[in-house]
Amino acid sequence: MITYIDSTEGIRAEQLRGFFVDWGWKDPPPPEKHLELLKRSDHVVLAIDEESSRAVGFITAISDGVLSSYIPLLEVLRPYQGRGIGKELVRRMLEKLQGLYMIDLCCDPGLERFYSQFGMMRVSGMVLRNYERQSGA
Numbered sequence: 220m221i222t223y224i225d226s227t228e229g230i231r232a233e234q235l236r237g238f239f240v241d242w243g244w245k246d247p248p249p250p251e252k253h254l255e256l257l258k259r260s261d262h263v264v265l266a267i268d269e270e271s272s273r274a275v276g277f278i279t280a281i282s283d284g285v286l287s288s289y290i291p292l293l294e295v296l297r298p299y300q301g302r303g304i305g306k307e308l309v310r311r312m313l314e315k316l317q318g319l320y321m322i323d324l325c326c327d328p329g330l331e332r333f334y335s336q337f338g339m340m341r342v343s344g345m346v347l348r349n350y351e352r353q354s355g356a
């Protein structure tokens with residue numbers, strides 16, 4: 220059974236293994252850095268597999284709490300994809316951010332259909348990536 224939590228209290232780095240790799244990150248943050256970024260995000264939702272106590276999905280948001288927010292990361296581990304977990308993570312995060320004017324994220328064209336089901340619309344964006352900093356080291 221999958222349960223959803225919106226806090227990192229009691230979460231240990233060992234519960235966060237396996238993320239970023241399938242998603243194609245060449246130099247992924249280790250679980251300790253993953254835990255750190257979760258703790259430092261303004262909002263987080265985690266999907267936990269009750270049987271193994273492992274996190275199998277997560278979403279983060281950073282926000283000024285006045286007008287704007289940004290969703291940098293969303294992932295569901297591959298064996299758990301296609302079961303509605305990603306959709307539930309986004310739904311719960313949007314609920315947290317619902318009072319804000321701007322809720323932004325960047326995604327590949329292949330995911331536009333996934334996000335449009337939440338009423339999100341396509342815009343153009345510009346990003347900068349310091350790949351030598353990808354692991355957070």
Ligand SMILES: CC(C)(COP(=O)(O)OP(=O)(O)OC[C@H]1O[C@@H](n2cnc3c(N)ncnc32)[C@H](O)[C@@H]1OP(=O)(O)O)[C@@H](O)C(=O)NCCC(=O)NCCS
Pocket residue numbers: 242292293294295296299300301302303304305306307324325326327329330331332333
């Ligand atoms: C994108 C991702 C989070 C979706 O999670 P998921 O748990 O597999 O998605 P769900 O099972 O909740 O799917 C919900 C709906 O979205 C659709 N969907 C899921 N992934 C999709 C994709 N890549 N493209 C289009 N639609 C997609 C599903 O078909 C489903 O539709 P339905 O409700 O009509 O049946 C997951 O594929 C993932 O972690 N991918 C790798 C990391 C990534 O790309 N993250 C996004 C960064 S912007």
